[in-house]
Amino acid sequence: MACKIYGFGVRDFTRTTGSIRPYEESPIEIFGVDCCMFASNFPLHKLFSSYNTIFNAFKEITSSYLLEDRMKLLQNNMEKF
Template identity: 50%
Template sequence: MLDEHMQYANFRGIRQSMNYHTDSAKTYLTQPEVSRTFEWRRGFKELARRGLSYDLQLYYWQMEEFLELARDFPDVQIILNHTGMQVDGPSHFEGWREAMNTLAQAPNVACKISGLGMGNWNWTSESIRPYVEEAIAAFGVDRAMFASNFPVDKLFSSYDAIWNAFKKITVGFSVSERSALFHDNAATFYRV
């Protein structure tokens, strides 16, 4: 199947939702730690063989599992989606922050800062500021990028509001840092 997709010039990689939760309403998988199984890793190895990237969606408490994966496959560019899905509210901030710093240890992992309204539909630029700043602190300006989660974000925000919040939060950043976060890193990681 990957070879068929590679016939298209713009194909760069795959995205997979690996979210596992003990609450069946919040899980995407039927079992935990799928990435540690032989069968799954055999398939993942095909990404490395073809030079494809892997967009990863997971809950923040799964990051140690995926740090192991990133270290085992250093040639695969992994892009963490939705800022590690901190959907459990501010009381879980420290656990999320520690997990982000854990996953950021792998140099082949980058972070898409997006989906921050999923945990708080009444978000403001100030309520998401700590998440944006900590994600950038963990991954560095060179391995972070801004993105939206549209059309899902449409449930609780406008496209303009999201991007204006990112602009407001980074107003003190240099021109080159903002360029990296808003454009350059995405162009690099997705090879466009």
């Protein structure tokens, strides 16, 4: 099973790390870093937020994760699945 983490509160037009956090942390807590993949929904989300806002939120939310786990979320799991 795999979980693609994206969307980040589509109805939230003022995305912040705080508003994105539950959309990112909950799937990782439920499925674990071995089954989750971080993604964006660009260019559609460009209407509501910048890529930097979303990616910087990811970096902040996962700052306590091991580099290996961050790489799983960003790349390795996508290649695996």
